[in-house]
Amino acid sequence: MSTSITRTYGQEMRRAIKAELSKLYSLPITWYTLCGTFIVNLILACAYSNAGLQGLASTQSKLEIGLASVGYSQAGLMILGILTVCSEYNGGQIRTTLTAMPLRGIQIFSALFALTVVLIPAAFVVSSSGVLLTEILIGDAGTPIVWGNFMSAILGVSGYLTLTALISAAIGVVLRRMLPALSIILGYYFIAEPLIREQADLAKYLPDTAGVGRWTPRPEHASALTPVQGGILLSAWTLAAIIIAATVYRKRDA
Amino acid sequence: MKNALAAELSKLLSLPAIWIAVAVGILVAPAIAVIRSFQELFEIEKSVQTAVEYPIGFEELGFGVMGVIIVGVIAISSEYFTESEESGGGRQLTTSLTANPSRIRFLMSKASAVATVSAILAIIAIALTLVAVRIILAEHAPELGIADISRFIGVVCYWVLTALMAFGITILTRHAALPMAVLLLNTSVVSVTYLLTRVTPLANYLPDMAGIRMFVEIKDAGSPLTPIWGGVVMAAWVTALLSIGTVTFCRRDL
Amino acid sequence: MITIEQLTKRRGSHNILNGISFKAKPGRVTGFLGPNGAGKSSALRILLGLDRATSGTALVNGVPYVQLTDPLTTVGAVFDGSGAHRLRTGRAHLNWIVRSAGLPRSRVNEVLEMVGLAHAASKRVGRYSLGMARRLGLAAALLGDPEILILDEPTNGLDPEGIRWLRTFLRERAASGRTVLLSSHLMGETAETVDDIVILNKGHIVASGTLTDIVGSHKTLEDAFFAFTARRDIS
Numbered sequence: 001m002s003t004s005i006t007r008t009y010g011q012e013m014r015r016a017i018k019a020e021l022s023k024l025y026s027l028p029i030t031w032y033t034l035c036g037t038f039i040v041n042l043i044l045a046c047a048y049s050n051a052g053l054q055g056l057a058s059t060q061s062k063l064e065i066g067l068a069s070v071g072y073s074q075a076g077l078m079i080l081g082i083l084t085v086c087s088e089y090n091g092g093q094i095r096t097t098l099t100a101m102p103l104r105g106i107q108i109f110s111a112l113f114a115l116t117v118v119l120i121p122a123a124f125v126v127s128s129s130g131v132l133l134t135e136i137l138i139g140d141a142g143t144p145i146v147w148g149n150f151m152s153a154i155l156g157v158s159g160y161l162t163l164t165a166l167i168s169a170a171i172g173v174v175l176r177r178m179l180p181a182l183s184i185i186l187g188y189y190f191i192a193e194p195l196i197r198e199q200a201d202l203a204k205y206l207p208d209t210a211g212v213g214r215w216t217p218r219p220e221h222a223s224a225l226t227p228v229q230g231g232i233l234l235s236a237w238t239l240a241a242i243i244i245a246a247t248v249y250r251k252r253d254a
Numbered sequence: 255m256k257n258a259l260a261a262e263l264s265k266l267l268s269l270p271a272i273w274i275a276v277a278v279g280i281l282v283a284p285a286i287a288v289i290r291s292f293q294e295l296f297e298i299e300k301s302v303q304t305a306v307e308y309p310i311g312f313e314e315l316g317f318g319v320m321g322v323i324i325v326g327v328i329a330i331s332s333e334y335f336t337e338s339e340e341s342g343g344g345r346q347l348t349t350s351l352t353a354n355p356s357r358i359r360f361l362m363s364k365a366s367a368v369a370t371v372s373a374i375l376a377i378i379a380i381a382l383t384l385v386a387v388r389i390i391l392a393e394h395a396p397e398l399g400i401a402d403i404s405r406f407i408g409v410v411c412y413w414v415l416t417a418l419m420a421f422g423i424t425i426l427t428r429h430a431a432l433p434m435a436v437l438l439l440n441t442s443v444v445s446v447t448y449l450l451t452r453v454t455p456l457a458n459y460l461p462d463m464a465g466i467r468m469f470v471e472i473k474d475a476g477s478p479l480t481p482i483w484g485g486v487v488m489a490a491w492v493t494a495l496l497s498i499g500t501v502t503f504c505r506r507d508l
Numbered sequence: 509m510i511t512i513e514q515l516t517k518r519r520g521s522h523n524i525l526n527g528i529s530f531k532a533k534p535g536r537v538t539g540f541l542g543p544n545g546a547g548k549s550s551a552l553r554i555l556l557g558l559d560r561a562t563s564g565t566a567l568v569n570g571v572p573y574v575q576l577t578d579p580l581t582t583v584g585a586v587f588d589g590s591g592a593h594r595l596r597t598g599r600a601h602l603n604w605i606v607r608s609a610g611l612p613r614s615r616v617n618e619v620l621e622m623v624g625l626a627h628a629a630s631k632r633v634g635r636y637s638l639g640m641a642r643r644l645g646l647a648a649a650l651l652g653d654p655e656i657l658i659l660d661e662p663t664n665g666l667d668p669e670g671i672r673w674l675r676t677f678l679r680e681r682a683a684s685g686r687t688v689l690l691s692s693h694l695m696g697e698t699a700e701t702v703d704d705i706v707i708l709n710k711g712h713i714v715a716s717g718t719l720t721d722i723v724g725s726h727k728t729l730e731d732a733f734f735a736f737t738a739r740r741d742i743s
Contacts, residue, residue, distance in 0.1 A: 011610075019608030026600030027593065029431075044446070051452045072446055075439050083431060087593050091633060095558055096591040096601075096648060099583070100608045102557045102574040179271045182434050183278060183324060190442030191317050195286055253559040 009106065016101050016110035024114055029083050034122055037076025038129065044069035045130035049137040062142040063153055066131030070157055073126055077119060077161050078185050081169035084115055086178040094254050104250045108173065112242060115169055116162060123161035128154050156227055163238040164189075167207060170241035174248050207237040258354050258363035259370075262329075265350075266367050271328045279321020279375035284382040287314040291390035298394055306396055311387050312469045315409045316441070318379045319416045322372040323437045326420030329368050331430035357504045361425070365496065368421050369414045376413035380406055404481070408468025411485055415465055418492045425499030448472075461491035509534055510555065510656065510689055515564035517550050517711075524550045526711040527564060532689040532704070534655075537682045539702035539719075540691040541733060546708045548691040549588075552660050556585050568656060580609040584649030586659040590641035591648060594634030598625060598644050601633060605648055619647040624673075638665030646674075657681060659690040663697055675701045695730035705729075709737045 024030050045066060052065045059065065088094045101107040131154070135145060172181040193208045204225055225233065266272060287310065294306045333347040354360045388395045416437075423433040440446050440462060450457035457463060458478055465488030466472070468481045479487060510532040517525040525547045532538035542548050553559040555566040557573040568576060568583055576582050592601040602616045620626045623643040628636065633644065642665050649657060657678070663671050678688050678701055692698045698705075705722045707715040715722055715736045719729070726732040 015608055015610045019604045022600075022604040022607050023596075026596050026604065028595050044449075047450060047453045051449075054452075072439060072442075075435060079431065079435050087595075090593045090595075092587060092589045092591045093593045095553075095556075095585075095587050096605065098558055099556050099573075099585045100580055100605050102576070102579050177271070179324065179328065179430060179434065180274050182431070183274055183320070183438065186435070186438040187278065187282070187320060190439060191282070191286075191320070194443040195289060251560075254553075 012103065013106055013110060016106050017113055019101065020107075020111045020114035021117065023087075023111075024084060024118055027084065027087060029087065030080065030118065033076060033080040033083060034118075037073050037080070037122070037126060040076065041069050041073035041126050041130055042133055044072055045133045046137065049134045052134070052138055053141060060142045062134050062138050063131060063145050063149060065138070065142065066134035067127065067153060067157055069130045070127055070161065073130075074161055074164060075186060075190070077123060077126070077165040078168040078189070079182065080119070080122075081115060081165040081167075082172040082178060082181045082185060085111070085169045085172035086176060086181060089176050098254050105246060108246050108249050112166060112169060116166065119162045119165050120158065123158040123165075124154065127157040127161065156231070159231060160234065163234050164207070166238050167241045170238075170245035173245040205233060207234055258359060259366050261353070262363045262367035263370065265332075266325070266329055266364075266371060269328055269332050271324065271332075275321050275324035275328065276375065277321070278324060279318060279372075280378045280382060282320055283314045283318030283379045284386045286317055287311055287383045288386050288390060290314065291387050295391055295394065306391065306394060309396055309470075310391070311383050311396075312405060312409070314383055315376075315379060316412070316466055316470060317443075318376075318383075319413055320438055320441050321375055321379075322368075322413050322417035323420045323434070323441070325371050325375070326368050326417040326422075327424045327430050327433050327437075329364055329421055330424040331428065334428045358500060361496075361500055361503060365418060365421060368417050372414045372417035373410055376410040379413075380409055405469040408481055408485065412465045412468050412488070415485075415488050415492050416462070419461060419495055422492065422495035422499045425496075425503050459487055461488045464488045464491075509569055509687060510538075510658075511565075511567045511570070512551065512555065513565050513567075515551060515554060515566055516562045517547070517554060517559070518562045523711055525554075525561075528708065528711070528713045529564075530706045530713060530716055532656075532687050534687045535682055535685045536703040537678055537688040537690065537701055538704040538706065539698045540689060540706050540708065541693065541695070541698060542691075542708035543693060543737060547711045548708055549660055551708070552585075552587075552658060552689075552691060555658065556583070578609065578652070580605070580611070580652030580654065582652075582654055583656045583658060584652060584654035586642070586645045586649045586657075586662055588660055588664065590633050590636065590644045592633040592641075592644060595632055597630050597632055598636070598647075599629040601644065602648060602651060605651055609652055611651055615651050615653075619650045622650060623647045639667055639670055642666055643670070654686075656687040657689070659688070661692055662690055663692065663694060671697065695728070695733050699723075699729040707733060707736050 045068075048065050048068045052060070052062075088097055097107065098104065101110075131145070131150065134142075168181070168185045171185060172178070175181045175184070189208055193203075193206060196203045196206065197208075290310060294303075294310065297303050298305070333350060351357065351360060354363070384398075420433055420437050423437070424430065427433055445462065447457055447460045447463045450460070451463060455478070463472070464479055464484045467479050467484030468488075512531070513529045514527045515525050515529070516523075516527050528547075528551065530538075540548050540551070550559065551566070554561045555568070555573060566572070573579065573583065590601075592598070599616060599620070602619065603613070606613060606615055617626070620629050623646050625640060625643050625647060628640055633641065636644065642662070646659075646662070649659075659678075662674060666674060675697075678690070682688050682703070690698075690701070699719065702719055704718055705716065706713060707722070715732075722736075723729050723732050726735060
């Protein structure tokens with residue numbers, strides 16, 4: 001009989017992660033989104049560098065100019081998170097997934113883990129490529145980039161991008177449908193949040209602002225969070241989002 | 255044609271996602287206006303300023319187009335992809351084109367349905383936004399004159415044209431994700447197209463930058479377009495997109 | 509062995525299943541019959557842990573599906589449609605399932621050959637015909653060479669050749685001592701395939717037994733089916 005418990009959770013998880021990585025790899029959407037994000041980021045970095053060369057940017061720091069485009073290209077990774085999670089609901093794949101991996105907690109955790117494995121290098125490439133392009137385009141005109149600052153900024157930005165995309169994925173898990181998830185995430189990050197940020201003091205604890213503090217410390221706001229505090233807060237938001245998503249996912253009818 | 259329009263309207267209004275679109279369309283602009291009105295009121299009471307220094311209400315209506323972007327996108331994408339579990343190759347498009355074999359007429363009635371819904375949403379959003387601003391700011395609310403009527407017409411035109419632009423792009427892409435992402439992202443507080451005006455003045459002729467002049471003055475982008483010409487430029491873009499979309503749609507296999 | 513006991517499913521105020529009980533035994537093909545909306549798919553979804561029962565149990569070899577150690581080598585399930593993302597290729601779909609169960613990669617080509625889909629393995633699922641999509645679903649279910657097969661309306665979309673192939677295939681599975689449970693609303697096809705029958709109507713079991721028991725004095729299974737489902741309507 002195959003009903004005796006012989007496999008460990010660890011083994012179960014390793015298999016699930018392999019399966020989820022294989023799903024991500026074989027989904028054309030993953031590659032389209034990654035390439036799209038990368039290209040759009042370079043185009044925007046080019047635009048910002050041009051603005052910087054003409055003295056139109058508010059800063060002369062090549063590092064800041066190079067990272068500015070991330071403000072928009074982060075949408076690409078958010079979309080990646082939402083699309084891959086919601087792809088389960090295309091063609092009834094969710095039924096296959098849950099019959100193959102009926103332990104839903106393990107399955108959803110593995111799916112998000114596999115997504116993270118893709119997100120981290122992608123975030124790193126997106127954030128550093130913008131800075132490198134700016135360095136090439138602006139050359140000697142701007143403030144030189146200090147290696148230590150560059151590394152800490154890239155690490156911070158990559159972490160922010162990864163965690164934000166994971167929050168988007170968690171919302172995708174809860175909503176199951178791409179359209180509402182996309183509207184909520186893009187509406188929140190690009191319209192609601194920037195407006196609230198200016199208005200309310202509590203806004204600094206919101207996921208985006210907490211994260212933004214990770215690479216642009218704002219000394220003018222005495223109460224602003226330090227990058228480390230922001231990072232911890234954003235991680236907490238992400239963890240909360242994932243826990244809520246997993247709970248909903250485990251309880252409901254597929 | 256009348257029957258076809260009625261059919262398309264009822265199809266559009268029976269999509270589950272339409273309710274997100276309606277909610278976003280009629281609530282986003284008033285909600286932002288409420289937040290900003292309180293902020294302005296606060297400043298006035300603290301005597302930081304004596305009156306509202308910008309035409310409150312109009313800029314906010316620019317963000318509300320998110321709702322009609324969703325309307326335009328789902329009108330087409332729902333014909334191609336159902337996110338429901340049962341796949342079976344079930345595309346509604348086949349049924350639609352059997353019922354209404356003229357593809358041009360099919361697209362025209364669909365576009366009319368999108369335009370109608372968008373115009374109605376725009377009018378509701380304008381009313382709600384104005385009422386909200388008036389209630390909160392009371393005597394500090396900016397005076398409305400005859401000149402503002404043309405701006406309201408501008409808002410309605412902008413919403414309808416934006417919805418049709420979303421519609422046109424989705425005819426080409428078929429899938430909702432790309433047009434949704436690009437257009438929603440570009441309604442952000444600092445839009446990508448606005449940033450592009452910093453690189454080249456030609457960006458002023460991009461559809462949204464041109465169209466928004468129908469009701470908002472953009473002083474710092476160098477303003478080569480009057481409200482009327484802004485509308486004309488945007489309408490030209492939309493016409494071009496719809497024409498390309500129609501030709502493509504008529505030529506391709508389902 | 510599949511054991512369903514006092515299974516109830518309520519969605520809102522709507523009773524989808526009203527305490528149904530039946531068994532599907534090894535070595536036999538059990539037909540789960542009923543009109544559209546009778547609750548067949550709901551029962552199968554609960555059996556596979558996709559939906560939650562309001563009360564009652566649905567067990568596979570004595571345990572809930574979710575607790576099976578090796579779900580794919582114990583149970584193979586075929587649902588409506590392909591169960592695959594439209595943009596993935598058939599082979600890629602089977603590949604990830606194989607990984608999730610730690611099965612050998614060679615199984616992918618074996619099942620593709622078995623269901624006659626080897627020529628279309630590199631095509632995207634969205635380009636498949638209805639029949640090909642069903643074959644892919646079946647291929648996925650067969651990856652683990654399971655002792656139990658559960659099929660929801662398996663003949664939907666299959667061509668006559670496919671239907672005959674499936675019938676022979678299922679008979680062979682049962683003959684080798686495995687369990688087959690299939691839902692259907694096609695009486696003629698079912699009568700030629702099954703040993704045991706369970707008839708469901710509006711969430712109640714209105715008849716169950718062997719094929720000969722159920723048909724009884726009726727001329728065909730179809731007549732018996734209408735007699736049983738109509739009786740329920742009157743009562």
